[in-house]
């Protein structure tokens with residue numbers, strides 16, 4: 001099985017090279033002319049990438065096979081090459097094959113597909129929870145396990161962003177420790193938003209009045225950029241998501257600072273915080 005996997009990985013690498021792209025196209029944010037996924041930072045995204053590559057190979061084989069059949073028929077059985085056509089109308093073997101083979105192919109696709117779906121959907125034992133709230137048009141983060149502090153994360157414009165990428169730069173970031181299973185609960189304060197982080201293979205709708213949950217476990221430190229992925233109004237394109245994955249000690253000291261710097265959640269108006277923000281635009 002392992003041998004098959006390395007063999008498969010080699011095929012994928014060769015295929016990608018053939019397509020004129022590199023497997024390691026980029027890290028943590030979108031790059032100009034990027035053709036492949038961002039480099040995976042979770043096991044989930046690694047599995048998604050492998051599954052995508054597997055399907056790409058399968059699709060290519062099927063497409064080339066059908067193309068070859070078509071070319072063969074066009075050349076071998078055109079009116080000139082084959083003036084007196086055969087009257088054959090049935091061939092049991094071929095009919096069984098073209099029924100059974102697609103079924104087998106679909107099962108081969110379904111098994112890893114469902115395995116991946118369960119891996120994403122079944123939330124493992126988590127070590128901490130972060131709540132992400134979508135507002136028109138920025139994200140807010142709450143840390144219920146670390147003293148209930150909350151803060152907003154707004155996009156920085158070109159004058160403010162420094163080295164951060166354009167349209168992805170934010171003033172504050174959701175900070176999380178590396179190698180830690182984190183539950184993300186997501187909701188919307190006003191309209192539908194979607195919390196998405198490509199390098200984590202994470203995307204989940206933020207729905208007003210409803211709490212969605214997902215999870216991730218980042219296996220490397222770094223800055224990761226994502227965006228709201230549900231059309232949510234005029235400034236939908238300007239509510240980026242920045243996640244800083246740091247070592248556990250760095251996270252602990254960030255929490256201490258954050259507890260002082262950021263306000264504690266005021267539960268008396270928490271539910272309507274988003275609605276108030278509707279009437280007082282943040283930018």
Ligand SMILES: [Cu+2]
Nearest residue numbers: 193228232236
């Ligand atoms: Cu949005």
